[in-house]
Amino acid sequence: MPPHEENVENEVVLVSNANNLKLFNMTDVPDIDSSENSTGHTSKGVPNNDKEGVKKPDTYNAILMHAITGGLRTYLLAHGARGGLNFFLQLTMMLRKSKIRIGHAFRYGFFGKDALRFGLAFGGFSFLWKLINNGLRHARGKDDRWNGMVAGSIAGLSILAEKRERRISIAQQLFVRAMQGVYNAGRARDYFHFPHGDSLLFAVCSAQLLYAYTIQPDTIPPEFLQFMVKTARVPREVLALNKKYVTTNMPIDVEEALNILRKYKGTEYAFKVVSKMGQHPTTIPCALIHSSSDSCMYADVERFYKVFKDILPIYTALNTVSMLVFKTKDFFQNPLDRIQKSVFNTVRSSAFLSTFVSGYLTEICFHRNLVNYGLTAWDHKYLYWITGFITSLSIFLEDKRRRTDLALYVLPKAAESWYKIMYQRNWIFELHKNADVYFFSAAMGIVMAFYQHEPEVLSPIVRTVLRKFAGKN
Structure with a gap:
């Protein structure tokens, strides 16, 4: 493969993995149960069981044929959705590099291993769920939660069709979706409720991820860390130097710092600052963090612009695929309205992420300037957790439905970081190597039990994806 194509493909894979399930996280995904209020329940707060008339197979032969046809249908839908997303991502990356090869993008998107694995995982799940769920119903003479839980748990083994790295990500996402269902079920029964809990959860988790990105990067999934480094545009060498100095207070090798400037073409002023900082500066200076710009303000504005420019085509692809897959009928009935909403959501989400990224580094620069003016001499590792929490307030730029x-x-990414930190300190046991499969199976058992008998407690996204890909029975 030519070098430029390899770079494009690597970039697409990176973004695709970092946004693994965002295809199903779009604001425009419809809430199918229109009779529900914003909490996902009827106005009386009582779960509204879905009892719509759906013909169910009543013989074992019919059940088998139903499962086979349903599994094949799901495979085609999932393969097409994943292939379409990869195709759009590949095209956007090629457009940025002025190397447009539609044939290559089409082959990579629709005939690559990503789409095949994704289709097999979804299709296999649909087949097993339909087969076992209907088989249990027919054998037991009952249609209850246990059928859905057992069928969903066993069907969860289909996740083995995916490669391990993606299995972990998918298992994490579905497990938290299952816990969301449990929370919503408790909330519907007035057991508990936390106002703005979604925003607070985002802030705490993002603070942990930004702390880990700066101080303990080995606790973040490698592909997600790569995505963070690429997006924030702070060299890994600078992050490593800062981590070493903050956590150990060992003398800084000034020559090593100067070599970093040489590698990233630092300005004359940056060389001057770094050469004079000595082995024990109060902090790693801004001259290393944004070595190509002498102005913190200019560097932060430039970072906002670059993040916005880079993420805009990604969100464009995600929102476009979401619109075409989930709102096909609405799109053809009123294309202008759907396109306007998609554009607005794309710009808003891009603005949020740009503010989130640039805001964190703006706070770091602000702290360095306070040090330069003699207003503080504090540079502790938990400073980076606090600044991460503050910049997470940018979540309020996003649509409320997207915050959850x-x-x-x-x-799940923050939880993985917390787990690894606790494991390093011998505070917790090591998980089994196949824990991702166990977690996914358990999650799908819970999700499918709710889906069949209390679908209102699941998020609109989960309900829509399940109904679109797996059907109602």
């Missing part, structure tokens, strides 16, 4: 999705997206 974003919180649940970062929660």
Whole structure:
């Protein structure tokens, strides 16, 4: 493969993995149960069981044929959705590099291993769930939660069709979705409720991730860390130097710092600052963090612009695929309205992420300037957790319906970081190597039990994806 194509493909894979389930996190995904209020329940707060008339197979032969046809249908839908997303991502990356090869993008998107694995995982789940759920119903003569839980748990083994790295990400996402269902079920029964809990959860989890990104990067999933480093545009060498100095207070090798400036073409002023900082500065100076710009303000504005420019085509692809997959009928009935909403959501989400990234580094620069003016000499590792929490307030730029999705997206990654830190300190046991499969199976058992008998407690996204891909029975 030519070098430029390899770079494009690597970039697409990176973004695709970092946004693994964001295809199903779009604001425009419809809430199918229109009779529900914003909490996902009827106005009386009582779960509204879905008892719509759906013809169910009543013989074992019919059940088998139903499962086979349903599984094949789900496979085609999932393969097409994943292939379409990869195709759009590949095209956007090629457009940025002025190397447009539609044939290559089409082959990579629709005939690559990503789409095949994704289709097999979804199709296999649909087949097993339909087969076991209907088989249990027919054998037991009952249609209850246990059928859905057992069928969902066994069908969860289909996740083995995915590669391990993606299995972990998918298992994490579905597990938190299952816990969301449990929370909503408790909330519907007035057991508990936390106002703005989604925003607080996002802030706490993001603070942990930004702390880990700066101080303990080995606790973040490698592909997600790569995405963070690429997006924030602070060299890994600078992050490593800062981590070493903050956590150990060992003398800084000034020559090593100067070599970093040479590698990243630092300004004359940056060389002057770094050469004079000595082995024990109060903090790693801004001259290393944004070595190509002498102005913190200019560097932060430039970072906002670059993040916005880079993420805009990604959100464009995600929102476009979401619109075409989930709102096909609405799109053809009123294309202008759907496109306007998609554009607005794309710009808003891009602005949020740009503010989130640039805001964190703006706070770091602000702290360095306080040090320069002699207003503080404090540079502790937990400073980076606090600044991460503050910049997470940018979540309020996003649509309220998206805040829960974003919180649940970062929660498993933050939980993984917390787990690894606790394991390093011998505070917790090591998980089994196949824990991702166990977690996914348990999650799908819970999700499918709710889906069949109390679907209102599941998020609109989960309900929509399940009904679109797996059907109602």
